[in-house]
Amino acid sequence: MRKINELIWHCTATPQGRKTTVAEIDSWHKQRGWNGIGYHKVVHLDGTVSDGRPISKIGAHVKGKNTGTIGYVYVGGTDKAGKAKDTRTAAQKATMRRLTLEAIREYGLTKVTGHNQYANKACPCFDAQAEYADLLTMKNGMPNKDPAKLTSSRTLKGSAASGVGVLGTTATDAAAQLQPLVEISGYLKFAFIALTLVGLAFVVYAKLDDSGAFTEKKPK
Ligand SMILES: [Zn+2]
The missing domain is CATH 3.40.80.10 (Peptidoglycan recognition protein-like)
Structure with a gap:
């Protein structure tokens, strides 16, 4: 061809x-x-x-x-x-x-x-x-x-x-309607990642806390 x-x-x-x-x-x-x-x-x-x-x-x-x-x-x-x-x-x-x-x-x-x-x-x-x-x-x-x-x-x-x-609907209308959806899914992704990071930070903190790293040492 x-x-x-x-x-x-x-x-x-x-x-x-x-x-x-x-x-x-x-x-x-x-x-x-x-x-x-x-x-x-x-x-x-x-x-x-x-x-x-x-x-x-x-x-x-x-x-x-x-x-x-x-x-x-x-x-x-x-x-x-x-x-x-x-x-x-x-x-x-x-x-x-x-x-x-x-x-x-x-x-x-x-x-x-x-x-x-x-x-x-x-x-x-x-x-x-x-x-x-x-x-x-x-x-x-x-x-x-x-x-x-x-x-x-x-x-x-x-x-x-x-x-x-x-x-x-027109093609450009359809594209305009899709745009907010794309933005929302972008925000959701960001929120999900942020929440996951915060969760991990808590887990790490809790572990460290158990080991006594963040608690005051008890006087002997
Ligand atoms: Zn011609």
Whole structure:
């Protein structure tokens, strides 16, 4: 398996609400002389996912940045007039967040970005690095391994509407709730050690006392 350290997000640059198939993207990319679809996953308008090029194969999605990266795309990215626009549906946002977290965990990604960070393009028409930064920071800190339950507050409204991954807490809330517990167990440990030491001191004192070391010598 090739080493992957970064996920780069794209849009298909198709008008809002228009469906696009993997076969269609495949034909566009073949017309460009590429070896078929250059993206590894496609997120459809309804939030479902299609596989594109196998992850094990190097993609064709960002000039000069295909080595060490994977490229995912969502369907959309322009308004009806063809002007760049973040057209992601609530279902797409929820799926994209889940896929991003899964990729971070599976491949140990250190970076999540958008095509626009490497080319003078609007693609993917949102700030992918900013939007998914929290997923990178919490990848090792969370006890909950189920990405569906790690929906952020930002996408909670959308995912609640679509019935995906509804949990009444956000990842950061969960971490905040855990923090006091960690502190309490720290105090308990300290108290236990302190009590043990005091106990030992008493035992030692009592022994010494028995031997008469701490009692006044009786006058002979
Ligand atoms: Zn792109």
